Amino acid sequence: MEDLGLKIFGAVxxxxxxxxxxxxxxxxxxxxxxxxxxxYGPPVYQNFLDLFKLQSKKTNIAHxxxxxxxxxxxxxxxxxxxxxIPILNGDLWxxxxxxxxxxIFLLYMMVFGSLGMALGAGQSGNPNSAIxxxxxxxxxxxxxxxxxxxxxxxxxxxxxxSVQELTQIQHDTGVWMVFSNPFAFLAALFASLxxxxxxxxxxxxxxxxxxxxxxxxxxxxxxxxxMSGGAIFAFIKLTLYVHLFLGGAGNPDNSGIFAxxxxxxxxxxxxxxxxxxxVFYGWINPxxxxxxxxxxxxxxxxxxxxxxxxxAVY
Amino acid sequence: MExxxxxxxxxxxIQNFARKHSIFVLAYGTGCGAIEIPATMTSRYDAExxxxxxAATPRQADVLLITGYLSTKTLxxxxxxxxxxxxxxxxxxxxxxxxNGGMYYDxxxxxxxxxxxxxxxxxxxxxxxxxxxxxxxxxxxxELIQQGKAENxxxxxxxxxxYRTNQKKIIKNWRMPDYNW
Numbered sequence: 062m063e064d065l066g067l068k069i070f071g072a073v074x075x076x077x078x079x080x081x082x083x084x085x086x087x088x089x090x091x092x093x094x095x096x097x098x099x100x101y102g103p104p105v106y107q108n109f110l111d112l113f114k115l116q117s118k119k120t121n122i123a124h125x126x127x128x129x130x131x132x133x134x135x136x137x138x139x140x141x142x143x144x145x146i147p148i149l150n151g152d153l154w155x156x157x158x159x160x161x162x163x164x165i166f167l168l169y170m171m172v173f174g175s176l177g178m179a180l181g182a183g184q185s186g187n188p189n190s191a192i193x194x195x196x197x198x199x200x201x202x203x204x205x206x207x208x209x210x211x212x213x214x215x216x217x218x219x220x221x222x223s224v225q226e227l228t229q230i231q232h233d234t235g236v237w238m239v240f241s242n243p244f245a246f247l248a249a250l251f252a253s254l255x256x257x258x259x260x261x262x263x264x265x266x267x268x269x270x271x272x273x274x275x276x277x278x279x280x281x282x283x284x285x286x287x288m289s290g291g292a293i294f295a296f297i298k299l300t301l302y303v304h305l306f307l308g309g310a311g312n313p314d315n316s317g318i319f320a321x322x323x324x325x326x327x328x329x330x331x332x333x334x335x336x337x338x339x340v341f342y343g344w345i346n347p348x349x350x351x352x353x354x355x356x357x358x359x360x361x362x363x364x365x366x367x368x369x370x371x372x373a374v375y
Numbered sequence: 376m377e378x379x380x381x382x383x384x385x386x387x388x389i390q391n392f393a394r395k396h397s398i399f400v401l402a403y404g405t406g407c408g409a410i411e412i413p414a415t416m417t418s419r420y421d422a423e424x425x426x427x428x429x430a431a432t433p434r435q436a437d438v439l440l441i442t443g444y445l446s447t448k449t450l451x452x453x454x455x456x457x458x459x460x461x462x463x464x465x466x467x468x469x470x471x472x473x474x475n476g477g478m479y480y481d482x483x484x485x486x487x488x489x490x491x492x493x494x495x496x497x498x499x500x501x502x503x504x505x506x507x508x509x510x511x512x513x514x515x516x517x518e519l520i521q522q523g524k525a526e527n528x529x530x531x532x533x534x535x536x537x538y539r540t541n542q543k544k545i546i547k548n549w550r551m552p553d554y555n556w
Binding site for chain 2: 272
Protein backbone atom coordinates (compact mmCIF):
# COMPACT_ATOMS: atom_id res chain seq x y z
CA MET A 62 0.00 0.00 0.00
CA GLU A 63 2.85 2.32 0.84
CA ASP A 64 4.37 1.43 -2.49
CA LEU A 65 1.15 2.39 -4.29
CA GLY A 66 0.99 5.71 -2.44
CA LEU A 67 4.53 6.47 -3.48
CA LYS A 68 3.71 5.63 -7.08
CA ILE A 69 0.70 7.95 -7.15
CA PHE A 70 2.75 10.69 -5.53
CA GLY A 71 5.49 10.09 -8.09
CA ALA A 72 3.02 10.26 -10.97
CA VAL A 73 1.61 13.59 -9.79
CA UNK A 74 5.10 14.93 -9.17
CA UNK A 75 6.23 13.83 -12.63
CA UNK A 76 3.30 15.53 -14.31
CA UNK A 77 3.89 18.78 -12.46
CA UNK A 78 7.60 18.61 -13.25
CA UNK A 79 7.04 17.94 -16.96
CA UNK A 80 4.47 20.73 -17.22
CA UNK A 81 6.56 23.30 -15.37
CA UNK A 82 9.77 22.51 -17.21
CA UNK A 83 8.08 22.46 -20.62
CA UNK A 84 6.33 25.78 -20.06
CA UNK A 85 9.45 27.42 -18.64
CA UNK A 86 11.56 26.26 -21.57
CA UNK A 87 8.97 27.76 -23.90
CA UNK A 88 9.21 31.06 -22.02
CA UNK A 89 13.01 31.02 -22.10
CA UNK A 90 12.91 30.39 -25.84
CA UNK A 91 10.59 33.36 -26.34
CA UNK A 92 12.94 35.57 -24.33
CA UNK A 93 16.02 34.32 -26.15
CA UNK A 94 14.35 34.74 -29.55
CA UNK A 95 13.51 38.32 -28.59
CA UNK A 96 17.09 39.01 -27.57
CA UNK A 97 18.38 37.57 -30.85
CA UNK A 98 16.00 39.88 -32.71
CA UNK A 99 17.32 42.83 -30.67
CA UNK A 100 14.11 43.13 -28.65
CA TYR A 101 13.62 43.21 -24.90
CA GLY A 102 11.18 40.33 -24.98
CA PRO A 103 8.44 39.06 -22.67
CA PRO A 104 9.25 37.81 -19.17
CA VAL A 105 10.26 34.18 -18.77
CA TYR A 106 6.96 33.35 -17.04
CA GLN A 107 4.92 34.79 -19.92
CA ASN A 108 3.70 31.34 -21.00
CA PHE A 109 2.17 30.76 -17.57
CA LEU A 110 0.32 34.08 -17.81
CA ASP A 111 -0.94 33.16 -21.28
CA LEU A 112 -2.13 29.81 -20.01
CA PHE A 113 -3.84 31.34 -16.99
CA LYS A 114 -5.56 33.91 -19.17
CA LEU A 115 -6.74 31.27 -21.62
CA GLN A 116 -8.06 29.10 -18.81
CA SER A 117 -9.96 32.04 -17.31
CA LYS A 118 -11.78 32.95 -20.51
CA LYS A 119 -15.49 33.23 -19.80
CA THR A 120 -16.88 31.70 -22.97
CA ASN A 121 -15.45 28.77 -24.87
CA ILE A 122 -16.82 27.28 -28.04
CA ALA A 123 -16.36 23.77 -29.39
CA HIS A 124 -17.45 22.50 -32.77
CA UNK A 125 -18.88 19.14 -31.79
CA UNK A 126 -17.71 16.14 -29.87
CA UNK A 127 -14.22 15.65 -31.31
CA UNK A 128 -13.53 19.35 -31.08
CA UNK A 129 -14.33 19.05 -27.40
CA UNK A 130 -12.26 15.91 -26.97
CA UNK A 131 -9.14 16.89 -28.94
CA UNK A 132 -7.40 18.86 -26.17
CA UNK A 133 -8.33 16.13 -23.70
CA UNK A 134 -6.76 13.52 -25.97
CA UNK A 135 -3.61 15.55 -26.27
CA UNK A 136 -3.16 15.95 -22.56
CA UNK A 137 -4.08 12.30 -21.89
CA UNK A 138 -1.52 11.15 -24.45
CA UNK A 139 1.09 13.48 -22.98
CA UNK A 140 0.60 12.29 -19.40
CA UNK A 141 0.43 8.63 -20.48
CA UNK A 142 3.70 8.81 -22.39
CA UNK A 143 5.24 10.70 -19.50
CA UNK A 144 4.47 7.76 -17.25
CA UNK A 145 6.33 5.36 -19.53
CA ILE A 146 9.65 7.14 -19.80
CA PRO A 147 12.17 7.11 -16.98
CA ILE A 148 12.58 10.63 -15.61
CA LEU A 149 15.55 9.68 -13.47
CA ASN A 150 17.20 6.32 -13.87
CA GLY A 151 16.26 4.04 -10.97
CA ASP A 152 15.09 6.86 -8.74
CA LEU A 153 12.78 6.35 -5.78
CA TRP A 154 10.66 9.45 -6.39
CA UNK A 155 9.82 8.95 -10.04
CA UNK A 156 9.20 5.22 -10.36
CA UNK A 157 6.08 5.54 -12.55
CA UNK A 158 5.76 2.73 -15.10
CA UNK A 159 9.15 3.03 -16.69
CA UNK A 160 9.95 -0.67 -16.34
CA UNK A 161 7.02 -1.75 -18.42
CA UNK A 162 7.33 0.54 -21.39
CA UNK A 163 9.46 -0.10 -24.41
CA UNK A 164 10.48 1.99 -27.38
CA ILE A 165 8.07 0.52 -29.91
CA PHE A 166 5.12 1.24 -27.63
CA LEU A 167 6.38 4.79 -27.11
CA LEU A 168 6.59 5.29 -30.88
CA TYR A 169 2.91 4.46 -31.16
CA MET A 170 1.78 6.46 -28.14
CA MET A 171 3.63 9.62 -29.13
CA VAL A 172 1.47 9.88 -32.27
CA PHE A 173 -1.73 9.60 -30.26
CA GLY A 174 -1.83 13.27 -29.29
CA SER A 175 -1.33 14.43 -32.86
CA LEU A 176 -4.09 12.09 -33.93
CA GLY A 177 -6.48 13.65 -31.42
CA MET A 178 -5.60 17.10 -32.67
CA ALA A 179 -6.11 15.98 -36.27
CA LEU A 180 -9.59 14.63 -35.50
CA GLY A 181 -10.58 17.73 -33.54
CA ALA A 182 -9.28 20.04 -36.25
CA GLY A 183 -11.13 18.01 -38.85
CA GLN A 184 -14.43 18.49 -37.10
CA SER A 185 -14.04 22.25 -36.83
CA GLY A 186 -14.50 22.45 -40.61
CA ASN A 187 -12.00 25.24 -41.04
CA PRO A 188 -10.07 24.84 -44.32
CA ASN A 189 -6.87 26.11 -42.69
CA SER A 190 -7.16 23.32 -40.13
CA ALA A 191 -7.52 20.69 -42.85
CA ILE A 192 -4.44 21.97 -44.68
CA UNK A 193 -2.52 22.11 -41.42
CA UNK A 194 -3.44 18.54 -40.56
CA UNK A 195 -2.42 17.23 -43.98
CA UNK A 196 0.87 19.11 -43.69
CA UNK A 197 1.46 17.79 -40.19
CA UNK A 198 0.88 14.18 -41.23
CA UNK A 199 3.17 14.62 -44.24
CA UNK A 200 5.88 16.06 -42.05
CA UNK A 201 5.43 13.23 -39.58
CA UNK A 202 5.96 10.73 -42.39
CA UNK A 203 9.15 12.65 -43.09
CA UNK A 204 10.80 12.78 -39.69
CA UNK A 205 9.55 9.46 -38.33
CA UNK A 206 11.74 7.54 -40.78
CA UNK A 207 15.16 8.76 -39.57
CA UNK A 208 13.85 8.66 -35.99
CA UNK A 209 12.73 5.03 -36.25
CA UNK A 210 15.95 4.08 -38.06
CA UNK A 211 17.97 5.59 -35.21
CA UNK A 212 15.95 3.75 -32.58
CA UNK A 213 16.20 0.46 -34.52
CA UNK A 214 19.96 0.94 -34.65
CA UNK A 215 20.04 1.19 -30.86
CA UNK A 216 17.75 -1.81 -30.47
CA UNK A 217 19.99 -3.93 -32.73
CA UNK A 218 23.17 -2.76 -31.08
CA UNK A 219 22.11 -3.56 -27.53
CA UNK A 220 19.44 -6.21 -28.24
CA UNK A 221 16.81 -4.59 -26.05
CA UNK A 222 13.79 -2.36 -26.61
CA SER A 223 13.47 -1.07 -23.06
CA VAL A 224 14.38 2.56 -22.43
CA GLN A 225 15.26 1.67 -18.87
CA GLU A 226 17.76 -1.00 -19.95
CA LEU A 227 19.33 1.25 -22.57
CA THR A 228 19.91 3.90 -19.93
CA GLN A 229 21.24 1.31 -17.51
CA ILE A 230 23.72 0.03 -20.12
CA GLN A 231 25.06 3.56 -20.57
CA HIS A 232 25.35 3.93 -16.82
CA ASP A 233 27.14 0.59 -16.42
CA THR A 234 29.60 0.91 -19.28
CA GLY A 235 30.07 4.66 -18.91
CA VAL A 236 29.88 5.11 -22.71
CA TRP A 237 27.07 7.33 -23.94
CA MET A 238 25.24 6.26 -27.06
CA VAL A 239 26.32 9.50 -28.71
CA PHE A 240 29.77 7.95 -28.84
CA SER A 241 28.89 4.30 -29.27
CA ASN A 242 26.60 5.05 -32.23
CA PRO A 243 27.10 8.64 -33.42
CA PHE A 244 25.26 8.13 -36.72
CA ALA A 245 22.07 7.06 -34.99
CA PHE A 246 22.32 10.12 -32.74
CA LEU A 247 22.74 12.45 -35.71
CA ALA A 248 19.75 10.92 -37.47
CA ALA A 249 17.63 11.32 -34.33
CA LEU A 250 18.88 14.89 -33.89
CA PHE A 251 17.80 15.79 -37.42
CA ALA A 252 14.45 14.16 -36.74
CA SER A 253 14.07 16.29 -33.59
CA LEU A 254 14.22 19.41 -35.76
CA UNK A 255 10.95 18.32 -37.31
CA UNK A 256 9.50 17.11 -34.03
CA UNK A 257 9.75 20.46 -32.26
CA UNK A 258 8.29 22.34 -35.22
CA UNK A 259 10.52 25.35 -35.03
CA UNK A 260 11.52 27.01 -38.27
CA UNK A 261 12.26 25.83 -40.94
CA UNK A 262 9.81 23.05 -40.10
CA UNK A 263 7.00 25.19 -38.68
CA UNK A 264 4.90 24.33 -41.70
CA UNK A 265 2.03 23.02 -39.55
CA UNK A 266 1.36 26.12 -37.50
CA UNK A 267 2.61 28.62 -40.09
CA UNK A 268 1.01 31.73 -38.50
CA UNK A 269 1.09 34.07 -41.49
CA UNK A 270 0.24 31.39 -43.97
CA UNK A 271 -2.32 29.08 -42.42
CA UNK A 272 -3.64 31.14 -39.49
CA UNK A 273 -2.03 28.75 -36.98
CA UNK A 274 -3.21 25.62 -38.80
CA UNK A 275 -4.97 22.85 -36.85
CA UNK A 276 -5.60 25.01 -33.77
CA UNK A 277 -7.21 27.86 -35.68
CA UNK A 278 -10.71 27.12 -34.39
CA UNK A 279 -9.66 26.46 -30.80
CA UNK A 280 -9.70 29.24 -28.26
CA UNK A 281 -9.92 29.78 -24.55
CA UNK A 282 -9.73 26.70 -22.38
CA UNK A 283 -9.28 24.40 -25.37
CA UNK A 284 -6.22 26.28 -26.54
CA UNK A 285 -4.89 26.44 -22.99
CA UNK A 286 -5.21 22.69 -22.52
CA UNK A 287 -3.48 22.13 -25.85
CA MET A 288 -0.68 24.43 -24.73
CA SER A 289 -0.15 22.44 -21.54
CA GLY A 290 -0.17 19.17 -23.49
CA GLY A 291 2.37 20.56 -25.94
CA ALA A 292 4.62 21.69 -23.09
CA ILE A 293 4.54 18.22 -21.53
CA PHE A 294 5.26 16.67 -24.93
CA ALA A 295 8.33 18.86 -25.36
CA PHE A 296 9.62 17.67 -22.01
CA ILE A 297 8.88 14.04 -22.97
CA LYS A 298 10.84 14.19 -26.21
CA LEU A 299 13.80 15.89 -24.57
CA THR A 300 13.89 13.44 -21.68
CA LEU A 301 13.61 10.49 -24.03
CA TYR A 302 16.53 11.76 -26.10
CA VAL A 303 18.63 12.36 -23.02
CA HIS A 304 17.95 8.87 -21.73
CA LEU A 305 18.58 7.21 -25.07
CA PHE A 306 21.64 9.06 -26.27
CA LEU A 307 23.11 11.37 -23.66
CA GLY A 308 23.70 8.95 -20.82
CA GLY A 309 20.46 9.68 -18.98
CA ALA A 310 20.24 11.26 -15.57
CA GLY A 311 20.04 9.91 -12.06
CA ASN A 312 22.10 7.37 -10.19
CA PRO A 313 20.48 3.97 -9.53
CA ASP A 314 23.14 3.04 -6.96
CA ASN A 315 22.40 6.00 -4.74
CA SER A 316 18.85 6.92 -3.81
CA GLY A 317 19.13 9.80 -1.36
CA ILE A 318 17.39 13.15 -1.77
CA PHE A 319 20.65 14.76 -2.85
CA ALA A 320 21.13 12.15 -5.57
CA UNK A 321 17.63 12.98 -6.80
CA UNK A 322 18.31 16.70 -6.85
CA UNK A 323 21.65 16.18 -8.58
CA UNK A 324 19.97 13.94 -11.14
CA UNK A 325 17.28 16.55 -11.78
CA UNK A 326 19.93 19.21 -12.23
CA UNK A 327 21.80 17.08 -14.74
CA UNK A 328 18.54 16.28 -16.54
CA UNK A 329 17.66 19.97 -16.81
CA UNK A 330 21.10 20.91 -18.14
CA UNK A 331 21.11 18.14 -20.73
CA UNK A 332 17.52 18.71 -21.90
CA UNK A 333 18.06 22.46 -22.15
CA UNK A 334 21.19 22.08 -24.26
CA UNK A 335 19.40 19.59 -26.47
CA UNK A 336 16.39 21.92 -26.80
CA UNK A 337 18.65 24.69 -28.03
CA UNK A 338 19.55 22.67 -31.16
CA UNK A 339 16.18 23.03 -32.96
CA VAL A 340 15.79 26.55 -31.55
CA PHE A 341 19.18 27.73 -32.85
CA TYR A 342 18.51 26.05 -36.16
CA GLY A 343 15.18 27.85 -36.33
CA TRP A 344 16.60 31.33 -35.74
CA ILE A 345 18.65 31.28 -38.92
CA ASN A 346 16.16 29.62 -41.22
CA PRO A 347 13.03 30.64 -43.06
CA UNK A 348 10.15 28.22 -43.51
CA UNK A 349 10.33 25.23 -45.82
CA UNK A 350 7.53 24.12 -48.03
CA UNK A 351 6.01 20.73 -47.26
CA UNK A 352 7.77 18.82 -50.02
CA UNK A 353 11.07 20.50 -49.21
CA UNK A 354 10.73 19.42 -45.58
CA UNK A 355 10.01 15.81 -46.52
CA UNK A 356 12.88 15.79 -49.02
CA UNK A 357 15.14 17.13 -46.27
CA UNK A 358 14.25 14.31 -43.90
CA UNK A 359 14.44 11.60 -46.52
CA UNK A 360 17.89 12.78 -47.60
CA UNK A 361 20.87 12.88 -45.25
CA UNK A 362 19.03 12.07 -41.99
CA UNK A 363 17.71 8.83 -43.46
CA UNK A 364 21.11 8.00 -44.91
CA UNK A 365 22.67 8.61 -41.50
CA UNK A 366 20.06 6.36 -39.93
CA UNK A 367 20.91 3.54 -42.35
CA UNK A 368 24.63 4.03 -41.68
CA UNK A 369 23.77 3.86 -37.96
CA UNK A 370 22.08 0.49 -38.46
CA UNK A 371 25.05 -0.81 -40.46
CA UNK A 372 27.34 0.48 -37.67
CA ALA A 373 25.26 -1.39 -35.13
CA VAL A 374 25.19 -4.64 -37.12
CA TYR A 375 28.89 -4.74 -37.96
CA MET B 376 -15.15 41.24 -12.97
CA GLU B 377 -16.71 43.30 -10.24
CA UNK B 378 -18.61 41.68 -7.42
CA UNK B 379 -21.55 43.02 -5.46
CA UNK B 380 -19.55 45.26 -3.19
CA UNK B 381 -17.88 46.77 -6.22
CA UNK B 382 -14.45 45.69 -5.09
CA UNK B 383 -12.22 43.04 -6.56
CA UNK B 384 -11.75 39.72 -4.87
CA UNK B 385 -8.36 38.06 -4.89
CA UNK B 386 -9.29 35.64 -7.69
CA UNK B 387 -10.56 38.48 -9.86
CA UNK B 388 -7.39 40.35 -9.15
CA ILE B 389 -5.19 37.46 -10.26
CA GLN B 390 -7.34 36.77 -13.33
CA ASN B 391 -7.22 40.41 -14.34
CA PHE B 392 -3.49 40.45 -13.79
CA ALA B 393 -3.09 37.51 -16.20
CA ARG B 394 -5.50 39.04 -18.71
CA LYS B 395 -3.71 42.33 -18.51
CA HIS B 396 -0.30 40.84 -19.21
CA SER B 397 -1.36 38.45 -21.91
CA ILE B 398 -3.13 40.24 -24.73
CA PHE B 399 -3.58 38.40 -28.00
CA VAL B 400 -4.25 40.94 -30.71
CA LEU B 401 -6.18 40.28 -33.86
CA ALA B 402 -5.17 43.16 -36.09
CA TYR B 403 -7.96 43.73 -38.56
CA GLY B 404 -6.01 45.62 -41.18
CA THR B 405 -8.83 47.52 -42.83
CA GLY B 406 -7.13 50.77 -43.68
CA CYS B 407 -3.73 52.37 -43.83
CA GLY B 408 -3.19 51.88 -40.08
CA ALA B 409 -2.11 48.29 -40.55
CA ILE B 410 1.34 49.56 -41.52
CA GLU B 411 1.94 50.74 -37.95
CA ILE B 412 1.40 47.29 -36.48
CA PRO B 413 4.66 45.71 -37.74
CA ALA B 414 6.58 48.70 -36.36
CA THR B 415 4.86 48.25 -32.99
CA MET B 416 5.57 44.53 -32.84
CA THR B 417 9.16 44.43 -34.09
CA SER B 418 12.41 45.28 -32.41
CA ARG B 419 12.22 49.07 -32.20
CA TYR B 420 9.05 49.29 -30.10
CA ASP B 421 8.65 45.62 -29.13
CA ALA B 422 5.09 45.29 -27.89
CA GLU B 423 5.79 41.72 -26.78
CA UNK B 424 7.46 42.97 -23.58
CA UNK B 425 3.93 43.91 -22.40
CA UNK B 426 2.72 40.43 -23.25
CA UNK B 427 1.05 41.67 -26.41
CA UNK B 428 1.32 39.24 -29.28
CA UNK B 429 -0.48 38.59 -32.49
CA ALA B 430 -3.26 36.04 -32.70
CA ALA B 431 -3.95 34.33 -35.96
CA THR B 432 -7.68 33.73 -35.63
CA PRO B 433 -10.62 35.38 -33.83
CA ARG B 434 -11.09 32.34 -31.62
CA GLN B 435 -7.73 32.86 -29.98
CA ALA B 436 -7.82 36.63 -29.83
CA ASP B 437 -8.62 39.01 -26.96
CA VAL B 438 -8.37 42.36 -28.68
CA LEU B 439 -9.82 43.31 -32.02
CA LEU B 440 -7.75 46.12 -33.40
CA ILE B 441 -9.60 48.09 -36.08
CA THR B 442 -6.83 49.85 -37.91
CA GLY B 443 -8.34 52.65 -39.93
CA TYR B 444 -11.49 53.45 -41.86
CA LEU B 445 -14.26 50.91 -42.15
CA SER B 446 -16.15 50.71 -45.39
CA THR B 447 -19.69 49.40 -45.19
CA LYS B 448 -18.50 46.21 -46.83
CA THR B 449 -15.78 45.50 -44.29
CA LEU B 450 -18.07 46.39 -41.39
CA UNK B 451 -19.99 43.19 -42.07
CA UNK B 452 -16.81 41.14 -41.78
CA UNK B 453 -15.70 42.98 -38.67
CA UNK B 454 -19.00 42.22 -36.94
CA UNK B 455 -18.69 38.58 -37.90
CA UNK B 456 -15.13 38.45 -36.58
CA UNK B 457 -16.09 40.21 -33.36
CA UNK B 458 -18.91 37.80 -32.70
CA UNK B 459 -16.57 34.84 -33.15
CA UNK B 460 -14.24 36.07 -30.42
CA UNK B 461 -14.50 34.61 -26.95
CA UNK B 462 -15.18 36.71 -23.88
CA UNK B 463 -13.63 38.71 -22.31
CA UNK B 464 -13.00 40.58 -25.52
CA UNK B 465 -11.97 44.11 -26.23
CA UNK B 466 -12.06 46.43 -29.22
CA UNK B 467 -9.55 49.14 -29.96
CA UNK B 468 -10.35 51.83 -32.48
CA UNK B 469 -7.22 52.96 -34.21
CA UNK B 470 -6.90 56.39 -35.80
CA UNK B 471 -9.28 59.25 -36.49
CA UNK B 472 -11.30 57.28 -39.03
CA UNK B 473 -12.77 55.02 -36.40
CA UNK B 474 -13.56 57.97 -34.11
CA ASN B 475 -15.43 60.36 -36.40
CA GLY B 476 -14.71 59.26 -39.94
CA GLY B 477 -11.53 61.27 -40.22
CA MET B 478 -10.76 62.39 -43.73
CA TYR B 479 -13.54 60.15 -45.01
CA TYR B 480 -16.19 61.88 -42.88
CA ASP B 481 -18.43 62.66 -45.89
CA UNK B 482 -17.80 59.49 -47.86
CA UNK B 483 -20.85 57.58 -49.02
CA UNK B 484 -19.12 54.29 -48.33
CA UNK B 485 -17.50 54.48 -44.88
CA UNK B 486 -18.92 54.60 -41.37
CA UNK B 487 -18.40 57.48 -38.98
CA UNK B 488 -17.93 56.40 -35.40
CA UNK B 489 -17.18 52.79 -34.72
CA UNK B 490 -18.88 52.72 -31.33
CA UNK B 491 -22.33 52.85 -32.88
CA UNK B 492 -21.75 49.37 -34.24
CA UNK B 493 -19.36 47.71 -31.79
CA UNK B 494 -18.54 48.57 -28.17
CA UNK B 495 -15.10 50.18 -28.19
CA UNK B 496 -12.85 50.03 -25.13
CA UNK B 497 -10.04 52.33 -26.18
CA UNK B 498 -9.69 54.80 -29.02
CA UNK B 499 -6.24 55.80 -30.21
CA UNK B 500 -6.18 59.26 -31.66
CA UNK B 501 -4.08 60.30 -34.63
CA UNK B 502 -3.77 60.03 -38.36
CA UNK B 503 -1.85 57.80 -38.21
CA UNK B 504 -1.07 57.13 -34.54
CA UNK B 505 2.60 56.34 -34.14
CA UNK B 506 3.73 53.16 -32.38
CA UNK B 507 4.21 55.10 -29.13
CA UNK B 508 0.55 56.09 -29.28
CA UNK B 509 -0.47 52.48 -29.99
CA UNK B 510 1.51 51.25 -27.01
CA UNK B 511 0.04 53.96 -24.79
CA UNK B 512 -3.40 52.80 -25.94
CA UNK B 513 -2.55 49.27 -24.94
CA UNK B 514 -1.33 50.48 -21.54
CA UNK B 515 -4.65 52.29 -21.09
CA UNK B 516 -6.45 49.07 -21.95
CA UNK B 517 -4.32 47.22 -19.42
CA GLU B 518 -5.35 49.71 -16.75
CA LEU B 519 -9.01 49.20 -17.62
CA ILE B 520 -8.62 45.42 -17.46
CA GLN B 521 -6.86 45.59 -14.11
CA GLN B 522 -9.64 47.76 -12.69
CA GLY B 523 -12.23 45.36 -14.07
CA LYS B 524 -13.82 48.03 -16.23
CA ALA B 525 -13.27 46.38 -19.61
CA GLU B 526 -16.57 44.54 -19.78
CA ASN B 527 -17.69 45.42 -23.25
CA UNK B 528 -18.30 41.86 -24.36
CA UNK B 529 -21.08 41.72 -21.79
CA UNK B 530 -22.29 45.16 -22.79
CA UNK B 531 -22.58 44.06 -26.41
CA UNK B 532 -24.54 40.97 -25.44
CA UNK B 533 -26.93 42.93 -23.25
CA UNK B 534 -27.50 45.76 -25.74
CA UNK B 535 -27.55 43.52 -28.79
CA UNK B 536 -30.80 45.02 -30.09
CA UNK B 537 -29.37 48.52 -30.11
CA TYR B 538 -26.22 47.47 -31.96
CA ARG B 539 -28.14 45.26 -34.38
CA THR B 540 -30.44 48.12 -35.31
CA ASN B 541 -27.50 50.36 -36.05
CA GLN B 542 -25.70 47.64 -37.97
CA LYS B 543 -28.73 46.84 -40.10
CA LYS B 544 -29.07 50.50 -41.05
CA ILE B 545 -25.71 50.27 -42.77
CA ILE B 546 -25.78 46.71 -44.02
CA LYS B 547 -28.85 46.46 -46.23
CA ASN B 548 -28.56 42.84 -47.28
CA TRP B 549 -28.26 41.29 -43.84
CA ARG B 550 -27.57 37.63 -44.44
CA MET B 551 -25.58 36.65 -41.37
CA PRO B 552 -25.84 33.64 -39.09
CA ASP B 553 -27.29 34.25 -35.63
CA TYR B 554 -25.06 35.26 -32.81
CA ASN B 555 -23.79 32.07 -31.27
CA TRP B 556 -22.10 32.33 -27.93
